[in-house]
Amino acid sequence: MMAHLRWCVHARKVIGNDMPPSPVKVVAPKRKSTSSNGHDGSPSGTKKRATPVKIQPSGVAKEASTPATAYSTAYIWEHFIKRTDMAKYYNNWYVECKHCHDAAAAAGTTPPKVFVSAMARMKTHLFKCAHVPADALTAFRKADADMAPLQPRRRAKGPISISSHMVSALAVRTQHPTRANQLFHLALPLEEAIDTTSLEWLTQSSAERPAWFALSKVQATVATSDVLCQVDLVCSQDLYNLPPRSLDKVLTNVS
Numbered sequence: 001m002m003a004h005l006r007w008c009v010h011a012r013k014v015i016g017n018d019m020p021p022s023p024v025k026v027v028a029p030k031r032k033s034t035s036s037n038g039h040d041g042s043p044s045g046t047k048k049r050a051t052p053v054k055i056q057p058s059g060v061a062k063e064a065s066t067p068a069t070a071y072s073t074a075y076i077w078e079h080f081i082k083r084t085d086m087a088k089y090y091n092n093w094y095v096e097c098k099h100c101h102d103a104a105a106a107a108g109t110t111p112p113k114v115f116v117s118a119m120a121r122m123k124t125h126l127f128k129c130a131h132v133p134a135d136a137l138t139a140f141r142k143a144d145a146d147m148a149p150l151q152p153r154r155r156a157k158g159p160i161s162i163s164s165h166m167v168s169a170l171a172v173r174t175q176h177p178t179r180a181n182q183l184f185h186l187a188l189p190l191e192e193a194i195d196t197t198s199l200e201w202l203t204q205s206s207a208e209r210p211a212w213f214a215l216s217k218v219q220a221t222v223a224t225s226d227v228l229c230q231v232d233l234v235c236s237q238d239l240y241n242l243p244p245r246s247l248d249k250v251l252t253n254v255s
Helices: 002-007 009-015 098-107 119-128 134-146 244-254
Strands: 080-082 094-097 165-172 185-192 196-204 212-223 227-236 239-241
Touching (some): 002 009, 080 098, 094 098, 094 119, 119 134, 165 196, 165 244, 185 212, 227 244
Antiparallel strands (some): 080 094, 165 185, 165 227, 196 212
8 A cells, every 4th residue: 555655646746755765674694604515605605506408519410319219100101191181080180192192193093092090091001002112111011010019008998898697596594604684695506405405605795885795605505495586696707796676576585
């Protein structure tokens, strides 16, 4: 506010030059003893100096100082014409083979077809092109063999499909030795006799996923009368899921 009043033309007509002077704070550098590195306590002594830029000597080539590229497509692009007169297909240009273009121009025939600049498509065309000179094709094959292979994606493009299949299981009323407070238990049937059934128990995998079960490798023999019903489980990556329709079937037989 005081700064505004100092330069305001309308305020000077009222208060004149009676504004109190603004205090000026002077900070003097502290004198310190000379350190071991030879800098004194002044601000100029403690200021960090910028690293000098290394100037490339005129006799050294620029390519010698730059690291080699792991993968380059220049050896492919030198055989094609980029059709900048045509609109892009998403992020790819339309290209035309130089050798096919020169052959069509010399013969006076229709220009060759253009296609999208996909690297695999361009390489396939060069390997099959009948107009590429023999020496150019040999150099291209050698450059392609010396080039580092492209690394695969870390993650698959699109949704990852997880294979799953249906497994037949049994819902048993018999109390499991480690889980006696549940209404029913799931097990995989092993062998069925006249009055008994041999099975292998399924245990709940975790509290966060109560509908998923894992094979416990604990075998037992129960009476056939204790088997409530047969249900279908969805098996995926060694885990068994109890679908809602199977759960409704079990609860109906429990009651």
